[in-house]
Amino acid sequence: MSPGALAPHAALARLAMARLADYFVVVAFAHGKRGSGDGQGQILQRFPEKDWEDNPFPQGIELFCQPSGWQLFSERNPPTFFIAVLTDINSERHYCACFTFWEAVESSQLQNHLRNEEEEGEVAALIQPAQLFAPKSLVLVSRLDHAEVFRNCLGLVYTIFVDGLNTSLETVIGSLLTCTIPITGGAQRTISLGAGDRQVIQTPINDSLPISNCSVALLFRQLGITNVLCLFCAALTEHKILFLSSSYQRLTDACRALLALLFPLKYSFTYVPILPAQLLEVLTTPTPFIIGVSSIFQAETQELLDVIIADLDGGTVTVPECIHISLLPEPLLHQTREALSMVLDPELEIADLAFPPSPTISASSLKMQDKEIRAVFLRLFAQLLRGYRWCLHIIRIHPEPVIRFHKAAFLGQRGLVEDDFLPKVLEGMAFAGFVTERGPPYRDIDLFDELVANEAKRMQADEGSRARVLRHIKELAEHLYKNENPYPAVTMHKVQKPTEGCHLRLHQRPFPRLDEGTIQWIVDQATAKLQTAPPLVKAEKKCMVPSGPPLGAILDRNGIILANSARRLEVVRNCISYVFESKMLEAKKLLPAVLRAMKSRAARHCLTQELNLHVQQNRAVLDHQQFDFIVRMMNCCLQDCSASDEHGVAAALLPLVTAFCRKLSPGITQFAYSCVQEHLVWTNIQFWEAMFYSDVQNHIRALYLEGIEDEGENHAEKASEEGPPQEEKSALEIAAEQCRLWPTVSREKQQELIQKEESTVFSQAIHYANRMSYLLLPLDTSKNRLLRGSGLGDAESVSNSFITNSIAGSVADSYDTESGFEDAESSDVANYVVRFINRFVDKVCTESGVTNEHLKGLHVMIPDIVQMHIETLDAVQRESKRLPPIQKPKLLRPSLLMGEESVMEGLRVYLMPDGREEASGGAVGGPPLLPAEGAIFLTTYRVIFKGTPTDPLVGEQVVVRSFPIASLTKEEKITVQAQADQFITEGCAQLQLRSCTFQLLRIAFDEEVASESAETFRKHLNKLRYPQQASDTFAFTVGHLSKAALQPKVKEKNPSLRTISRNLVKNAKRTIGRQYVTRKKYTPPPWEARGNQQHFLEDNEDEISVSEDVDRSTLTPSTTIRPSDKMTMSHLVERACCRDYQRLGLGTLSNSLTRSKNEPFRISTVNRMYAICRSYPGLLIVPQSIQDNAIQRISRCYRQNRFPVVCWRNSRTKAVLLRSGGLHGKGVAGLFKSQNAPATGPSQADSTSLEQEKYLQAVINSMPHYADSGGRNTLSGFTSAHMSSAGKWGSIRASGRMSSYALNMEVGSRLAGKELLSTQANGSPSEASFLRQHRASLYIIGDKSQLRGVKPDPLQHWEVVPIEVFDARQVKTSFKKLMKACVPGSPSAEPGQTYLRSLEESEWLIQIHKILQISVLVVELLDTGSSVLVSLEDGWDITTQVVSLVQLLSDPYYRTMEGFRLLVEKEWLSFGHRFSHRGAQTLASQSSGFTPIFLQFLDCVHQIHLQFPMEFEFSQYYLKFLSYHSVSSRFRTFLLDSDYERLELGLLYEEKGERKGPQLFRSIWDYLDRLNKKTPAFFNYMYAPEDGEVLRPYSNVSNLKVWDYYTQETLSEGPSYDWELVQSQTDPVEEAAQPDTSAPQSRRKIVWPCYDNRSRTEPDAISRLLEELQNLEMELGQVPERWKDLWDKAKASQRSEVPADPSGRVAAGSLLMASSLSHQRRSFGVYLQESGRGSSTINLSLDSDSSSASTPSSGKQGGRRSTSTLYSQFQTAESENRSYEGTLYKKGAFMKPWKPRWFVLDKTKHQLRYYDSRLDLECKGVIDLAEVESITPGTPTMGAPKMVEEKAFFDVKTTKRVYYFCAQDVQLAQQWIDRIQSCLSDA
Secondary structure (H helix, E strand, O other): OOHHHHHHHHHHHHHOEEEOOOEEEEEEEEEOOOOOOOEEEEEEEEEOOOOEOOEOOOOOHHHHHOOOOOOOEOOOOOOEEEEEEEEOOOOOEEEEEEEEEEEEOOHHHHHHHHHHHHHOOOOOOOOOOOOOEEEEEEEEEEOOOOHHHHHHHHHHHHHHHHHOOOOOHHHHHHHHHHOEEEOOOOOEEEEOOOOOOEEEEEOOOOOOOOOOOOHHHHHHHHHOHHHHHHHHHHHHOOOEEEEEEOOHHHHHHHHHHHHHHHOOOOOOOEEEOOOOHHHHHHHHOOOOEEEEEEHHHHHHHOOOOOEEEEEOOOOEEEOOOOOOOOOOOOOHHHHHHHHHHHHHOHHHOOOOOOOOOOOOOOOOOHHHHHHHHHHHHHHHHHHHOOOHHHHEEEEEOOOOOEEEEOHHHHHHHHOOOOOOOHHHHHHOHHHHHHHHHHOOOEEOOOHHHHHHHHOHHHHHHHOOOHHHHHHHHHHHHHHHHHHHOOOOOOOOOEOOOOOOOHHHOOOOOOOOOOOHHHHHHHHHHHHHHHHHOOOOOOOOOOEEOOOOOOHHHHHHHOOOOOOOHHHHHHHHHHHHHHHHOOOHHHHHHHHHHHHHHOOOHHHHHHHHHHHHHOOEOOEEEEOHHHHHHHHHHHHHHHHOOOOOOOOOHHHHHHHHHOOEEEEEEOOEEEEHHHHOOOOHHHHOHHHHHHHHHHHHHHHHHHHHHHHHHHHOHHHHHHHHHHOOOOOOOOHHHHHHHHHHHHHHOOHHHHHHHHHHHHHHHHHHHHHHHHHHHHHHOOOOOOOOOOOOHHHHHHHHHOOOOHHHHHHHHHHHHHOOHHHOOOOOOHHHHHHHHHHHHHHHHHHHHHHOOOOHHHHHHHHHHHHHHHHHHHHHHHHHHHHHHOOOOOOOOOOOOOOOOOOOOEEEEEEEEEEOOOOOOOOOOOOOOOOOOOOEEEEEEEEOOEEEEEEEEOOHHHOOOOEEEEEEHHHEEEEEEOOOOHHHOOOOOOOOOEEEEEEOOOEEEEEEEOOOOOHHHHHHHHHHHHHHHOOOOHHHOHHHHOOOOOOHHHHHHHHOOOHHHHHHHHHHHHHHHHHOOOOOOOOOOOOOOOHHHHHOOOOOOOOOOOOOOOOOOOOHHHOOOOOOOOHHHHHHHHHHHHOHHHHHHHHHOOOOOOHHHOOOOOOOEEEEOOOOOOOOOOOOOOOEEEEOOOOHHHHHHHHOOEHHHOOOEEEEEOOOOOOEEEEEOOEOHHHHHHHHOOOOOOOOOOOHHHHHHHHHHHHHHHHHHOOHHHHHHHOEOOOOOOOHHHHHOOOOOOOOOOOOOOOOOOOOOOHHHHHHOHHHHHOOOOOOOOHHHHOOOEOOOEEEEEEOOOOOOOOOOOOOOEEEEEEOOOOHHHHHHHHHHHHHHHOOOOOOOOHHHHHHHHHHHHOHHHHHHHHHHHHHHHHHHHHOOOEEEEEOOOOOOHHHHHHHHHHHHHOHHHHOHHHHHHHHHHHHHHOOOOHHHHOOOOOOOOOOOOOOHHHHHHHHHHHHHHHOOOOOOEOHHHHHHHHHHHHHOOOOOOOOOOHHHHHHOOOOOHHHHOOOOOOOOOOHHHHHHHHHHHOHHHEOOOOOOOOOOOOOOOOOHHHOOOOHHHOOOOOOOOOOOOHHHHHHHHHHHHHHHOOOOOOOOOOOOOOOOOOOOHHHHOOOHHHHHHHHHHHHHHHOOOOOOOHHHHHHHHHHHHHHHHHHOOOOOOOHHHHHOOOOOOOOOOOOOOOOOOOOOHHHHOOOOOOOOOOOOOOOOOOHHHHHHHHHHHOHHHHHHHHHOOOEEEEEEEEOOOOOOEEEEEEEEEOOOOEEEEEOOOOOOOOOEEEEHHHEEEEEEOOOOOOOOOOOOHHHEEEEEEOOOEEEEEOOOHHHHHHHHHHHHHHHHHO
């Protein structure tokens, strides 16, 4: 029921009596409008005819008597009775009891009716109708709901009429209308209508409880528990509900039952239990409703999309798809279901018992069950709303109490802010009515109030026990039952009933017309009597409403608050007291813990309480540092508050932010509020309302407390003497007391109180206008914070819907057009804030009854307040800028490579955490290393961040993240929410830099960094990232930038070579026309240029449009080389290709290139000038029989002129692997279509395709078995071993049949066809399908799209295998997605799942699967003796990947380090993979984006390496190293797109003759060679190859692993691929960490997965042994042996030991080298931890001397400890025999600086040891005195210590090298020389 419905009850309360019935109406059938067919209702008579004053006659009764329409029936139905409910305009409900019976229609009436019909033309002939019956209804209209009484009364009227009793109907109806009964109070009243009848009416004891009879129980019977709960929740959350039934009475009962369940809330929307047919369109109303409709109209309800339909007859509830019903929160939902099932189905519990109790539990009677169900729901509401009175704010007491409910606080205390259900209920109309009705503190109370106040604790305790819950339900049910039936022993009713079957009597007179006069007279008599009688006054039972226990008290007993919170709160308290005691260092240590603790609610409250203690007289002045600390804590505290502030933290901080301040200068004070404005809560108008109301409540309470205290001071004194003081009264208690006294107070006093309250509210409104302007106006008013996107954008996404309408609306206003062009920027902000405050003031003042004058005054005042505040803020901002900056940690400088130079000095930034959570202390645990504070540096080579974590717990650590500039793929500006971090100040630039080495720098510049600097940084970065040309990259410019003087020298090093390559390029440049220009005619070169060209034969042919036009005049059929090119040739021969061709026996370049005819292939020099194909190498392998001039024509058929050339030959089957670009359209046609066409003339296409055909035939002829019966399948070479293990290889499945030619045997269709359906689980087809009788000699693997429409010819010996491949664009997008998956920019919602999902969406592994699949296919074909030509795309991306992988899988040589290098140099570098273009290395290729074709190849190698760990000489780390440096631009190896371009820059041969010492290795291979000699990091200890093993890896995605290169990082030192940098960082930290040796040392080391370099902190077993050996050698003063020699010795000795083992078992260690493993797949071998860089522990100083003075690096503690046990006899000696010690400067090896070291002369061991410092326990190097040859005076060299005399230098020369020393002065130097000399002479 709506709140309005209470009004009549209030009026009746004074009367205490009410009419039983207001009106009696007779309604009959009348014929409808002409042609309507149906009839309509017509009121024949109504009594009384005049409306009652207090209750007008309701309209539309005639519709409700026959809800499904007025119709004539052919037979008499028995009388029916139901009650319809009408709601009038004042929301009052009228109960219309309708009693309907049927009367025969008079024939005259019927004739008229039919005649009307006939005129309409509807009845063909006049038929004498049978007897028809029309309905007639007797209706009682009442405001009381006494269904049974009405049934009896109307039944009596009908009985008198039917049975013709001798009682006047008028008298009975008159008595009925004048009968009055008490409304409430549990009275019993007997009434009689004067027909010898008697009825007893019982009124409920308390009319606020609904009356339900059995309706609730019936509803559950019809629909079941779940359905009714669903409807209950739907009604509470304001959905539309429609009941269907064929019974009207049931519809009324169901609707009544639903309302009864909603008690104590009242339903305030449309409520129509029976909706008449004519009003069905009401169902489309947009507002919620509860409506019942007869099931005749079920079809009409079908198209309602947003209505929940409950079919009472069928027992179903249908919820449309578009509707989501929020259900009760758990555990309430479960408890309610359980309780309902106990009530409705008590036998359920004992259904499974073996011996059920004999008197089985039966359900209670229907009436009792009804009350029990209601009791369950009453308890539910008591639990749902418990403690609600503690969230009421009383803002006015007089003249009427005004009460508001604090929703956010209520939800916060319940912990249900995120809940779906309760917030919706609290937002609803029903709850608003509940607050209005039950909010007042002084009123009648009912069962619900008692339940909430007194039973909360009991319900909490009962929760676990079903029996106790049931007992409580039964008790409540008793109350409810008693309320409805106060007198159980009711005297029997006596009401006459009509005789059985009377309605069927044939001759029945119609219902008589009643005499109006008689009835009116009876009514008037009764009214007059009532007016003279004294009014009955109902005793008022008002009292103070009890509040019950506060929510906190109930929850605390559950121990919800965390156990460890006490410790946290202690930390918070300590930190704050340190701040106020100015112990800043202590406070600083605790601050991070405090900020972390702020996640817990208790700590936030504790903070506000503690801060409160330090405020005196509303003010606390702090110094700058204290102020910063307090502001940071406040910000952190607010950061975790939602906009609705459900825990009241922002509310508690509000008074504090205006109390804490600091003096900026005389007269200017800055308050804390100017630093905590960045939180959504301040823009939430609901928050301000709740705050305002709570403050008003406190002031009003104080207002009345003062009065009480004045009167009662004496009492208080006495009381305090006698007993404990009374508890303070709450505002509601005071209000209740005031309400009770109100009627007794004089009129003047009443006015005075009203006025006092109003001015209290008004003064608070002024106060709040000020407060809001404080928090809404930003310190810098030129920036409008509130209008900033993030502020409001986020506001909308916050789960609370509160904020949207208030703020969003105002933002829209603030952009209105009226504002025009205002000059001051700040006016925007001011307008916005004024508007916001005005809206607030309007709302709260109208609600709390502030007078209009006051309200107008406020509106005038607000703009002034805002303007004044803006002026104050301007001064504050001006002053705050002058503050000295806070002390920040000093910037750490990164170490740079030799030749790497700084471009921009460090800019102070914060490194923000990204989506990888290890570093931010996420799921993995460990302290948060990010965010870190430090600086970003830009060098010529890298972008480097170096700094320390902001969390002081890990503040000692250093965080480094860096990547080469050349690998930058994306640079973008980002915005991080202000809450994301308290360090970032508003408006600072923030960048996100992403690199293809899988690094991400999310940086926020510190406020001290000017925005210009940040921009400069971006510009420099972009300039360095995309240089003009390749020669400007780091690999070329290294060391040249600042040392311009050195350049000429460098250039002249090897003039002859340089000039040769330059001349060669000049020639080539002339000869080649323009590249990539289509249809460009050849222009003859100018005369000067022609001079040095020979004149060649001209071909008079038209040009074919190809993408690279070639000047054909330079091509020559002769193979002679001019003398000037001899030099070039010898260098070409030395290239990788040539070395490999000779190894494979594919041809030699001996005796001035004369061919040995028996060789099937030859090395052709046709491309030595790069004239045929720019992207091919100078020397190519072609069939012996093909002339060079033919090659030129063939090349035109292929893209980029990349014609087929041989790149590898199978030594066993002699099958060859060829590669080429894809075919041009014309070439394809020529090759396959025109060969049989009659040649009309020597057309261009024809001759070319014939050449091409000849070429392929020559390849086929070169194969030895081709002679055997034309390509018969010889399987002699295909060993059984390859067949033995099924599934050793993956399959390629093309997605369509290429042709269906007769034999259906060619590979293409086999691959696509049926035979492949028998593939095995891992994606490998059964091998037999390839070993067919018919097998082509040459397979051409081409792109399906190119080969469309090609008809193969069965006569030819080659066959085309069309496959679908992805293009470079797909690789590019896939890689982007892979990067985002592995290094997400921001944390995702559900970590594990999202990573895997985005990994899958990237399709990277699918592409790797495809490449491996094609490669394995090719390997298989080559291994069975067929040659293969891979001819995909332009022949430089996927072709290169496939060809390289095929060679790697087929030939074990390429799995060695040397072989792999050769493979990459040959297939990738010489054959022109476009590294610069694909890596977007220059400005020109910037637009093409980064496409990692080479990385994808390395990933494939990594997958094969994982599956065959014993087949590769190099480690996984080697592959990562290559991946990193292939994009880093540190080496020149992977720059430029082809040999031709390298030649152009003079790179190709320069490396040969030049000394590379000072010139940081230009080639990555030289660098790797040097490193490999010093460290086993690149070596795979498990390398034990099988001879000639062909690898066939599994390629299914399930067999592939994500490469850890993509996911791992080392924050301690940055990427580990620049060895010199890593080495320079290792030692110092570890020494500092080493404790005193006297104490027992702990062996525990903490290794963080994302911080430490795991392979170095925890090296694998072998690396560690090698390292220990080296340490021992150094201790013993021996020259360390190279690790490789050691390893080879160990292997050799182990091989010799194995057979000697008597038991025949293989020793455990020998597993590594055991090549005796079976031929079975060996991927299940041993997995040692990948050696990574772990072996960095072996001397890695990159200088060439490997003397005993080398520096063993990190991870030694373990090594030292084990040596100390082995060599314990030296341990004491080492500490005692220090004959002489002191500091000397020592010059390091070549290019190393002078460093002070602590030297110890040891006579016993006869050695000179040195340490880093005096305290250092770890020896850094040893000079064996036995090797010393002489000691001579030295001279100072570059970098020597200044201020030292020359005589203090001396040199010690040993057999191996010279050591340079320098003492601090001459005397010391002399002393050292003497001591060493004496030692030598002693020896």
